[in-house]
Amino acid sequence: MRVVVDLTRCQGYGQCAFMAPDVFTMHGQEALMYDPDPEAAQRERVLQAAAACPVQAIHIDRMATQHRTREPELSYATSHGDDAFKRDGHIVIVGASLAGGRAAGVLRRDGFKGRLTLIGDELYEPYDRPPLSKQVLTGTITVEHTALPHLREIEVEFLSGTPATGLDLAAKQVRLADGRQIDFDKVLIATGVRARPWPNEQEAALDGVHVLRTLDDAHRIRERLAAGVRRVLIIGAGFTGSEVASVCRDLDLDVTVVEAGPAPLAGALGKVIGEVAARMQRDAGVDLRCGIKVEALDGDADGRVRGARLSDGSTVEADLVVVALGAVRNIEWLAGSGLAAGPWGVATDAGCRAVDINGLVTDDVFVAGDVARFPHPVYHYQFMALEHWGNAVAQAEIAAHNMLSDQAHRWPHLSLPVFWSNQFGVNIKSVGVPTIADELVIAQGSVEERRFVAVYGYRGRITAAVTFDQAMWLDFYRDLIQRAAPFPPDFQMVGRPDELLAVPAEGPPRLTPAEGATVVVTGHDPAERRVTLVRHQ
Ligand SMILES: Cc1cc2nc3c(=O)[nH]c(=O)nc-3n(C[C@H](O)[C@H](O)[C@H](O)COP(=O)(O)OP(=O)(O)OC[C@H]3O[C@@H](n4cnc5c(N)ncnc54)[C@H](O)[C@@H]3O)c2cc1C
Ligand code: SF4
Numbered sequence: 001m002r003v004v005v006d007l008t009r010c011q012g013y014g015q016c017a018f019m020a021p022d023v024f025t026m027h028g029q030e031a032l033m034y035d036p037d038p039e040a041a042q043r044e045r046v047l048q049a050a051a052a053c054p055v056q057a058i059h060i061d062r063m064a065t066q067h068r069t070r071e072p073e074l075s076y077a078t079s080h081g082d083d084a085f086k087r088d089g090h091i092v093i094v095g096a097s098l099a100g101g102r103a104a105g106v107l108r109r110d111g112f113k114g115r116l117t118l119i120g121d122e123l124y125e126p127y128d129r130p131p132l133s134k135q136v137l138t139g140t141i142t143v144e145h146t147a148l149p150h151l152r153e154i155e156v157e158f159l160s161g162t163p164a165t166g167l168d169l170a171a172k173q174v175r176l177a178d179g180r181q182i183d184f185d186k187v188l189i190a191t192g193v194r195a196r197p198w199p200n201e202q203e204a205a206l207d208g209v210h211v212l213r214t215l216d217d218a219h220r221i222r223e224r225l226a227a228g229v230r231r232v233l234i235i236g237a238g239f240t241g242s243e244v245a246s247v248c249r250d251l252d253l254d255v256t257v258v259e260a261g262p263a264p265l266a267g268a269l270g271k272v273i274g275e276v277a278a279r280m281q282r283d284a285g286v287d288l289r290c291g292i293k294v295e296a297l298d299g300d301a302d303g304r305v306r307g308a309r310l311s312d313g314s315t316v317e318a319d320l321v322v323v324a325l326g327a328v329r330n331i332e333w334l335a336g337s338g339l340a341a342g343p344w345g346v347a348t349d350a351g352c353r354a355v356d357i358n359g360l361v362t363d364d365v366f367v368a369g370d371v372a373r374f375p376h377p378v379y380h381y382q383f384m385a386l387e388h389w390g391n392a393v394a395q396a397e398i399a400a401h402n403m404l405s406d407q408a409h410r411w412p413h414l415s416l417p418v419f420w421s422n423q424f425g426v427n428i429k430s431v432g433v434p435t436i437a438d439e440l441v442i443a444q445g446s447v448e449e450r451r452f453v454a455v456y457g458y459r460g461r462i463t464a465a466v467t468f469d470q471a472m473w474l475d476f477y478r479d480l481i482q483r484a485a486p487f488p489p490d491f492q493m494v495g496r497p498d499e500l501l502a503v504p505a506e507g508p509p510r511l512t513p514a515e516g517a518t519v520v521v522t523g524h525d526p527a528e529r530r531v532t533l534v535r536h537q
Contacts, residue, residue, distance in 0.1 A: 001043055002061050002149035003036050004128070008390035008418040009057040011472040012427050019052055020045035025140075028425025029451075030469045033135050036128060037145035062105070062149050080409035085185060089114040091403060092174050092182055094164045095190030095330070096120025098128065099369025099392040099399075101148055103188050106400035108154045116156045117182060119174065121163035124215060130389055132218035133243040134422055138250055139226060143215045164191075167337040169356075169365065185364065186403050189334070189346055189354065190396070192370040193327035193387060198235070203297040208305035209321045212240055224320050225251060232256070233308055233318035235294050237264035239421045241324030242277065246423040249284045256287040256316045258294050258308070261508075268419075269434050269466055271506035273454055276447055276468070280424045297321060327387060329371050339365065345373030345385040350412040352399035366403055368395040374413060378482065379436055379463070390418045416478055420471075426450055429471050432464030432481045437505040441488045444495040445470055452495075453477070456505055457487025 003023065005016075012030030016023075023038045023046055038046060050058035082089075091107060093100045096118045104118055120126075127146040135141045159176070166175035167189075173181045195211035198204035210221050225232075225248075232248045234241045237259035248255040261267055263274030264281060281288045293311040300306050307317040331341040339362070340347035340355045346367045347355040352374070354365040367374075369392035373385040398413040405411075420429045434440075437456035445452030445468075453473050456464040461484045465477035473493075480489070488500050 001038060001040060001046065002147065003034060003038060003046060004059045004149060005032065005034055006057045006059065006390075007032065007130070007420045009055045011055055011474075012469070013054055013472075015052040015054070016049035016058060019049040024049060027422060028427070028469070030427035030471055031422035031425060032427070033140065033422065035135070035141050035145055036131065037141070037147065059149070080406050081404040082406070085114065086111055086404060087113050089185040090117070090183065091115070091186050091188065092117045092119065092184035093188045093190060094119045094174060095192055095369070095371070096122065096158065096160065097126050097190065097192055097369070098148065098389065099192070099396040100188065100190035101126030102393050102396035103190065103368060103400040104156050105154055106397050107403065110401060110404055112404055117159065117184075118156050119159045119162055119164050119176070119182070121161065122214065123161045125158070125160070127215055129213070132215065133212055133240050134247065136218045137222055137225060137244065137247040139222060143219045143222075146215065164333050167334055167339070169338055169362070172364070187365055188399055188403070189365065189367045189371060190369045191330035191333070193329050195323070196325040196328050198297065198323045198325070200296070203299070204323070206297060206299040206305040207303050208319055209297060209323065211323050212244065213327070221320070221322065225253070229253060229320040231316075231318045231320075233258065233294075233316055233321045234324055235321065236324035236326070237261075237281075237288070237290070238267060238324060238326060239265065241322065242281065243421060243423050244322050244324065245281060245286050246284070249286060249424070254287070256289065256318065257281065258292055258310060258316070259288070259290045260293045261290065263290055264288065266506075267508050269430065270437065270440065270456075272440060272503060273434075273466055276450065280426065280450065284424045327370070329385070331371065344383075345371055347383065348372050348374045350375055350377065350414070351402050351410045352395055352413055353402065366399040368392065368399040377412075377414065378416065379433055382436070384433065386417050388417055388419045391415070416481055418474070418478075427469055427471055428466070429474055430464060430466045431474050431478045432456065432462075434464040434466055434505070435507045436463050437507055439487070439502040440505045441500045441502045442497060443489050443500065444473065444493050446495075455487065455489055457502070460487055461485065462487045462489065
């Protein structure tokens with residue numbers, strides 16, 4: 001059986017862990033871990049747990065959509081599209097992971113009976129990545145248990161281990177590395193991101209230096225951890241690096257984390273909350289060094305990593321190095337396609353339709369998941385690219401719906417970003433965009449106890465909320481953000497401190513639109529005016 005918990009909805013009540021303790025466990029007070037592929041003998045208990053979950057976050061064998069649970073009327077099969085296309089058309093999805101697999105399921109659910117081709121460069125059926133830095137590394141579940149539900153049950157031609165190398169919009173074809181060309185009527189781009197490698201290739205090739213993005217990466221790191229290591233070095237204290245550090249401490253391993261920024265998670269949540277995360281790491285025994293860079297990795301005569309030299313002149317010994325320097329978008333295969341695709345992602349309109357380099361919206365090309373860069377009306381139509389599980393699912397649903405719908409019935413992708421992370425026994429969640437903020441207040445709870453809600457504001461309105469072990473409040477703040485409620489919040493809440501003290505959020509510096517221009521506009525009259533990409537070497 002396959003189980004998926006929508007952890008964007010889970011509020012950490014723990015009923016599931018009570019009903020099916022062999023499948024669901026609580027790590028700390030609210031951080032839920034679970035086995036996505038439990039023994040068949042657990043079925044009855046898992047069904048009871050799913051029924052008991054107060055927010056209906058547990059899905060068994062197939063994943064219901066966010067829209068289905070929140071607004072049932074939206075889940076009826078689309079009836080406003082081109083019937084001939086829905087019967088005989090051919091949809092190609094490039095990228096066989098969360099967004100691609102999810103879109104395939106929604107297309108079938110919503111009445112697409114034509115040909116569906118899913119192209120993936122990995123050898124596996126779609127699998128879930130969040131457990132890779134959590135349960136898989138602790139050894140609680142094996143990598144085989146991370147497969148996502150769905151694919152076998154829907155009729156889809158799955159081309160695995162087959163990278164796409166080009167997209168020809170005029171001929172409506174996807175080119176594959178093996179020389180084949182696949183015709184399509186509509187195509188969905190869902191090629192996500194890959195881990196940013198260590199910049200020095202020789203050092204990156206040392207035995208014991210790893211990144212973490214794929215099932216194979218997780219398997220390799222897990223094997224190292226299980227074989228026994230003396231000291232782990234983690235480069236980068238974003239979510240992935242911090243989660244790996246947490247696992248290392250769970251396994252009682254010595255771990256050093258080196259972070260160039262002022263604090264862990266500061267890039268996503270700002271320095272104020274980053275400092276709370278820093279205290280959490282240090283209390284757990286992590287040797288955390290912030291404001292410092294790794295300058296070089298050193299190996300021994302056999303090519304095994306043995307340590308690193310840091311920018312403050314110090315050195316660190318390590319026989320396992322995890323490089324967690326963020327992600328690079330998988331857009332190279334789109335070079336020459338004419339789409340607005342670059343290091344920032346593939347630009348779309350608010351309905352997941354791709355935009356070309358002239359800023360024109362395409363008709364038959366859609367984009368979803370981590371590779372997409374889309375305008376969000378709530379944030380001044382600012383384009384954003386998110387690496388969030390919930391966003392990949394929501395965008396896949398919108399893209400699939402819009403592929404089957406005529407203009408008048410297309411949906412905009414308006415859901416607010418929601419992210420979760422489990423580390424050091426704490427469930428961290430955010431809703432909205434904490435980097436679009438000039439101030440924050442601790443609106444509920446206590447930072448010292450690491451149970452609190454931080455509310456972020458920008459120019460007098462609420463833009464985001466971050467909870468530490470207080471996930472039950474997230475929906476409340478989501479509504480406030482959607483309503484552009486005033487900041488600081490002026491209501492009485494459970495656990496509200498006597499005085500709300502707004503402090504600078506100290507987020508990362510924001511890019512100004514003029515920075516690093518990559519396009520020029522050519523031509524004079526509207527018929528010949530075009531945008532051309534300028535490539536920086
Ligand atoms: C270790 C880890 C932990 C995470 N934890 C969390 C978490 O706790 N909470 C959270 O909200 N999010 C988390 N995430 C993020 C979440 O997993 C991603 O947002 C999600 O996987 C995005 O799905 P996607 O389908 O858009 O992209 P991806 O999962 O990146 O999939 C893209 C797929 O396309 C394939 N591909 C790329 N190029 C080509 C090509 N040219 N041809 C064919 N195929 C191609 C890739 O190999 C890949 O299989 C985590 C991610 C990782 C790696
Ligand atoms: S909200 Fe549901 S899935 Fe989350 S811990 Fe509670 S019962 Fe389990």
